[in-house]
Amino acid sequence: xxxxxxxxxxxxxxxxxxxxxxxxxxxxxxxxxxxxxxxxxxxxxxxxxxxxxxxxxxxxxxxxxxxxxxxxxxxxxxxxxxxxxxxxxxxxxxxxxxxxxxxxxxxxxxxxxxxxxxxxxxxxxxxxxxxxxxxxxxxxxxxxxxxxxxxxxxxxxxxxxxxxxxxxxxxxxxxxxxxxxxxxxxxxxxxxxxxxxxxxxxxxxxxxxxxxxxxxxxxxxxxxxxxxxxxxxxxxxxxxxxxxxxxxxxxxxxxxxxxxxxxxxxxxxxxxxxxxxxxxxxxxxxxxxxxxxxxxxxxxxxxxxxxxxxxxxxxxxxxxxxxxxxxxxxxxxxxxxxxxxxxxxxxxxx
Numbered sequence: 001x002x003x004x005x006x007x008x009x010x011x012x013x014x015x016x017x018x019x020x021x022x023x024x025x026x027x028x029x030x031x032x033x034x035x036x037x038x039x040x041x042x043x044x045x046x047x048x049x050x051x052x053x054x055x056x057x058x059x060x061x062x063x064x065x066x067x068x069x070x071x072x073x074x075x076x077x078x079x080x081x082x083x084x085x086x087x088x089x090x091x092x093x094x095x096x097x098x099x100x101x102x103x104x105x106x107x108x109x110x111x112x113x114x115x116x117x118x119x120x121x122x123x124x125x126x127x128x129x130x131x132x133x134x135x136x137x138x139x140x141x142x143x144x145x146x147x148x149x150x151x152x153x154x155x156x157x158x159x160x161x162x163x164x165x166x167x168x169x170x171x172x173x174x175x176x177x178x179x180x181x182x183x184x185x186x187x188x189x190x191x192x193x194x195x196x197x198x199x200x201x202x203x204x205x206x207x208x209x210x211x212x213x214x215x216x217x218x219x220x221x222x223x224x225x226x227x228x229x230x231x232x233x234x235x236x237x238x239x240x241x242x243x244x245x246x247x248x249x250x251x252x253x254x255x256x257x258x259x260x261x262x263x264x265x266x267x268x269x270x271x272x273x274x275x276x277x278x279x280x281x282x283x284x285x286x287x288x289x290x291x292x293x294x295x296x297x298x299x300x301x302x303x304x305x306x307x308x309x310x311x312x313x314x315x316x317x318x319x320x321x322x323x324x325x326x327x328x329x330x331x332x333x334x335x336x337x338x339x340x341x342x343x344x345x346x347x348x349x350x
Contacts, residue, residue: 026055031345113184118201195232224250240274
């Protein structure tokens with residue numbers, strides 16, 4: 001019996017040694033925010049916010065010299081405790097797939113559209129906060145039931161091609177029930193020696209929200225194009241300064257009522273400056289989203305803000321921000337044209 005147990009233990013250790021250990025990772029991003037005219041109402045409130053804090057596990061298992069299996073499972077966590085127990089963990093990116101060395105990766109699951117990821121974190125200094133671009137413009141979607149393939153940028157000298165097919169799975173005679181009912185794609189290029197990164201994203205029939213619209217949070221099937229870019233001016237002698245910009249245009253493809261005539265133009269521009277020989281980075285951003293229906297102006301949302309980061313180490317930073325959103329319409333329920341936030345926070349990556 002002892003020999004049998006010993007053999008089982010040795011076998012288990014051998015199996016564990018042969019498999020790569022998964023990596024636990026995450027981010028805690030907690031802030032204290034003062035909102036004036038919360039949600040464009042007349043309420044002023046101080047909040048502790050979790051800001052898309054998350055925890056996940058990822059890994060890669062080698063199958064052969066050129067082929068590996070990859071996986072990732074990530075959940076949003078409620079650091080501030082506002083969610084009830086059943087909502088403490090919310091699904092984020094979850095997928096499994098195969099990776100061919102120096103060629104590309106095939107993924108199947110639920111994860112960020114390639115249109116969304118065309119905008120890097122540099123293109124939105126309020127990323128994950130209440131005032132990030134998700135609150136203003138189309139395209140910040142995480143898509144379910146997808147098959148995606150992304151090439152390794154090293155394959156084509158820094159150029160990457162990404163294609164995602166979404167299956168509607170509605171099982172209706174005239175509905176979305178085939179392969180690639182919606183498509184999200186992007187072409188990316190990064191050259192660190194030049195300090196340049198650019199991306200072109202495209203959605204076809206992907207359902208997304210138009211926040212600056214009469215339709216509000218109602219998702220509409222949409223064709224859209226997004227162009228994003230970043231440039232490090234340190235490469236031309238302006239050390240510490242980076243410029244980032246994004247422009248996109250979107251048009252609803254739905255044939256349901258007014259949505260068939262819904263269009264959006266949106267853009268973002270920002271700058272970040274790291275003060276020499278200090279842990280301080282100063283940021284500024286302006287963004288706008290404008291919608292129209294049947295060629296007539298619908299609604300416009302503008303936002304501008306400032307941010308300051310104080311780096312503690314590679315994993316942690318303190319930050320402060322002030323931002324204001326302004327809109328060009330009012331209603332009885334939400335009479336204010338603007339809302340403002342002042343916040344301080346801690347971001348810790350592990």
